[in-house]
Amino acid sequence: MFTGIVEELGEVTAVENLGDSSRFRLRGPLVTEDAKHGDSIAVNGVCLTVVETAGGEFTADVMAETLNRSSLGALTTGSRVNLERPMAVGDRLGGHIVQGHVDGTGTILARTPSENWEIVKISLPAALRRYVVEKGSITVDGVSLTVVDAAADFFTISLIPTTLALTTLGIKEPGDPVNLEVDVIAKYVERLIGDKAEGAAK
Incomplete structure (x- = not known):
């Protein structure tokens, strides 16, 4: 769950077309400082799963369903993106309840x-x-x-x-x-x- 309070303005550093999906590499030193494989990070409001982290960047796989139903398919290298880590239990709910599931x-x-x-x-x-x-x-x-x-x-x-x-x-x-x-x-x-x-x- 997220709160809709953006933590960091990140950047797409690479997009790899995998046919029926894409792999994104994104720069976000703040949101990756404690991120590990399997964690979630919201990218422009879309909950994505971290595959790898290194040097302040992380990669995430985006399936065709997500590319078709969100604006992530329009992202290219250099695009700026809003980044937010999931809300931790006990944190203040500064925005509202956000699932990271784009409607x-x-x-x-x-x-x-x-x-x-x-x-x-x-x-x-x-x-x-x-x-x-x-x-x-x-x-x-x-x-x-x-x-x-x-x-x-x-x-x-x-x-x-x-x-x-x-x-x-x-x-x-x-x-x-x-x-x-x-x-x-x-x-x-x-x-x-x-x-x-x-x-x-x-």
Whole structure:
């Protein structure tokens, strides 16, 4: 489990195409300082398993399913990425509960800068619309954020200077894809209510 509080702005140092999968090598001295084979690290909000670590870098295998359902397939050597280690038992939950399981991708539609923050407009897949509400939580490229406005096909977020400076959301441009993970609690509530309604109808 993660919290959506990015620890480090890393970089893709190599991408190896393996046919139906890819192996990524990523630089992240902070997140690799205590990482070992089999550990998890979130990369742009996608939970990946560490294969090897060396010299402040780690490798991770990414299957076709993940490449197809997230924006990781668009990464190339030199791409910047948000990195976060899993939450340890007893840690503060600074963001919200994040699984590292991407629900879909959106596209940055517009950026509106202000004096001390920036409003970013992101497209919203129809399948995720019911989970995104004004002032609710959403994870964008692994960053825990609060929804400002929620419309039928887009939502907006407000980024403070720290987020702009320390995550990829400060350098993403209109047209760039981003990974989206909606609040898992909303999905469980929907399933439980649906099961209850279905049982009552029998």
